[in-house]
Amino acid sequence: MGSPGLGNQNSGQRLGITEPISLGGPTDYDVIKTRELEKYLQDVGLYESQVEAVRREEVLGRLDQIVKNWVKAISRAKGLNEQLVQEANAKIFTFGSYRLGVHGPGADIDTLCVGPRHATREEDFFGELHKMLSEMPEVSELHPVPDAHVPVMGFKFKGVSIDLLYARLSLWVIPEDLDISQDSILQNTDEQTVRSLNGCRVTDQILRLVPNIQNFRTTLRCMRFWAKRRGVYSNVSGFLGGINWALLVARICQLYPNALPNMLVSRFFRVYTQWRWPNPVMLCPIEEGSLGLQVWDPRKYPKDRFHLMPIITPAYPSMNSSYNVSASTLRIMTDEFQRGGEICEAMEANKADWDTLFEAYAFFDAYKNYLQIDISAENDDDLRKWKGWVESRLRQLTLKIERHTYNMLQCHPHPGDFQDKSRPFHCSYFMGLQRKQGVPVNESEQFDIRLTVEEFKRTVNMYTLWKIGMEIRVSHVKRRNMPTFVFPGGVRPSHPSKATWDSRRVSDAKVSGHAGSDKSGEVKGVADGQVDGKKRKRVDDNEDAQSKNGKYVTAAPSSIPEVQVGSPAGTMISCSARGDHLDATGSVEPTKGNAESNVTNGSKNPSTEQLSSHNGEVDGSLRCTPPHKGLHVTADAAASSEEAENLAIEKIMSGPYVSHQAHQALQELEELEDDLEFRNQVVSVGSTNNGPLQSSVSDSAGAAPVVSSNGAGSSISLPASGGIEELEPAELTAMTSIPVASVVQRKPLIRLNLTSLGKVSEKSG
Template identity: 45%
Template sequence: MLPSQGLSKNLGLTKPISLTAPTETDYIRNNQLQKFLEDAGLYENSEDASKSQHVLGRIREIVKDWVKQLTRLRGYPDQIFKDANAVIFTFGSYHLEVHCPADDIEMLCVGPSYVNQEDLDISAVSVLYGVDKPSVVTLNGCRVADLIPKLVPNVEATGFLGDASWALLVARVCQLYPNDIPCMLVRHFFRVYTQWRWPNPVLLCAIEDDELGLSVWDPRKNPRDRTHHMPIITPAYPCMNSSYNVSDSTLRVMREQFQFGNKICEEIELNKSQWKDLFEPCMFFKSYKNYLQLDMVAADADDLRAWKGWVESQLIKLTLMRKEGEVIQQGQQFDIRGTIDEFRHSVNMYILWKPGMDIYVSHVRREQIPCYAFPDGYKPSRAPRLQQRKQSSHIDHGGSSGSASAGRQLNKEFDEANVQGSVEKCEYRASPQDP
């Protein structure tokens, strides 16, 4: 899709930063980016797209038949049985058409015992009437995905990153640079968020209130909203912060990665780097000296699957349990046994715990990591990308960067201080039988 010349409507809260049209060089770089993404297998071919549509259609039929069966079994009149229906909405990356071939399709089924004959408009506020709070949150996933394309000019699939927060960040850049083609949006994305003054919120449109009285993101009224470090506000009512769980430390990592991406994009403009350099995998198991290893066991495969899912859902707490705002100085010693004990307590709250479900937490050094944890089953000898870039560039770590996982942030804290010897010698076992 070619950029429109002269937008008649401003889609964001502010005027665009630039209306500059792409140059011939931009189109060349854009073709290079598209070829790289195609070669990486990130585009869904027509056959896969047709299969997805077939699966969605079949699911809609199954859900509709299921609702009708329930309506008949519960003794509703014939007319209600005739009108009984269920509606399937997609959201997330599939709805935004930025999904990869192997991605899941996120779906929401709106299926009470019966529904109105008229089509249900998911973007209308009326859909929230009489709905409990958990359902409001679920419905908003679809409503946000439905609104993003309407609030972004010249929608290009390669301009989105996937998850809701990243899609909202990209959408805001699309508003600020409405005539950009994808390669320009990538460059401006990193430039904008390298300079963004958090916790100023990212907004696609004004925050609206409604007679429903549902809570919306408003730091003036809600004390909890004032503690958010990186507010990225959803555009659908009730407006929420999609990144409420970002901590001060993870925001620092994201800022660092924004700066890293910005530097690579600048090098691409100068023909000193290629697109593959921006997408080069991070050698996680070569980037740090110390790691926490979690071993989970259960009586059988089904129990292990459930237990593993629960433990993984609690991992974020392992980093958030670190005292927020605590500054770790180089060479400073700290003891994480209390943090691990808190994590154990959190894991022990699993209401579906069964005998045999245990977790072991231990400290391992980089050289102890087994080969199977690395790509192709062997440890690379070259220095990790992150360390190479830090040596060749001057990054302001006072306001660093990124979207790091819970494990990555804890490892970062490990390497910024000397872990007390008692921690690396201990193995922590967590199960409801522990004292």
């Protein structure tokens, strides 16, 4: 456990772009709870053994010697004189979770090889070094990816997983004491080198900018574990990855420099529940630099204005590390922050414990309807490549569905894949589906996502390295028909015998009349009129800015159909909102609420709404905030402390990047962002009788997904079997771009539901 005082070399200096919110030290309660947390993290196996730690050090030392021998060998082969050959040097740096000191057993080590100007990436790194490694018996699973956004060579060395990047500097000789934190190191380097160096530079800068490294590490271990348990740890899925969580935790450490991990975890949830995205999280001011590299700035670059959850890297060139976040994933994460805050408050009242905070999210109980994306290939190597490509494109399916249904159909991607052991060279991904809350239902109106799904499949099948056997299939599956291989041990769990925190939240929200605890629900306090006029204007202004954001424009016709999925014939079931959790009796309790408030403004805490009349009365941030409420703090003092902190949190969210401007070409800009990486890798594929395009169309005669509505309520239509249906193409008509002025006038794509066959109401999930 770290000491309560400042423990970094920056002791005595302000860290961050604002003053701390509180300089208060830990209470006895904090000390006790921090010890409990450390023991909990130890017990769940988040720390590696001393034997494994020593083995990692040995592997890194051996790898450093290998790259030194490699650079001398290629220097001699290029005809350099013997003196230059002897002086030739390369050096290994680490970054990521290993460098931050928060890695667990068996984790990869992110490494960077820095070499001289005459050691090229293509011929020497991916050529000669790859050849050297392939001939070593200690090396296995060698996999070079030279055409990645950040070129990498992955392999295992004596069983330790290594991801090796390469940075080619403009120096003839790499000094052993090279300092890569200096901006001058980036001079005369290519883009791949800048991106490769960025990982190390950002990691080292984070460690410089936190007041107590040990407290930061413990808190970050906690938040990484929590995020994985709650299903919000995945950059590629539109949630947050390791660097994002590190930056968020580091900012909390700056705002509470003398706090122990228990308080830092609590304040993490309090601050980010109230954070008004897209206000950026920054550890230090953004420097323009002298090298002319582009840095994140929505005032100058239109594309940056469309980022929903900016988390800015602290090393030059500063960039947004969380550009993958979508409206749906932001809504899910902000509700998880609110849930975490509620549990931390309950822990202080002895009504919850660390087990409660780390309860795993029951993804396959949360919805009635899912999309299942199956991919397959002919061998392991092809599947690995195909899987990596499809994973990188899955986020586009979420964005396309939301955009083409005007955010009426919302997606929750599961971060990770599942494998059916009975099917070799195959894996599946899942997305939960829910209609948007709070919209009226019109008869015979449908959202048709068949074209959307087919467009996605065609895009995926334009993979430049596509081979025969690489296939993708997108199906609709109901919760009750979920394949058993998604469950632990391949066994479908029975209904829980006792209520979880999540089910209690849903029940409490239902009883109290507001659904602030639902991921898709409206925010606590707002429904009860707790927002005064001044605060409401600020909220509305922020929502207006977000609605102009272009990336997630919500259509607002006078009457909007409830979102459902239908087919020409089959069983009809309700398409409920996310949050169909089991209560203590095992029955399904639907949640209520309005998703729009979370989409546009994050989850708002009632305390900040109630305190709006005091907005602006805090002089900077609080230097003498009362200590963290604990064993020796009265209820009145605790409430006063929380009120003061909320005011300070409100204050720190002001800055030059708050106001986002509307952009005229909304659809064009969104397409540019969606396909920026893809356009460099796509080849044109025609409608041939054999080849990639053909594989995107199933030979099934099943019907496609149609999002529909009828007078009886929501519906998802399936074949008479009630099982899984393949999403097939509809007529091949193009979606037209929608100008800004017409967004609020046009209704979503409407198709008449002419089928009256097989309509049966669903009696269970």
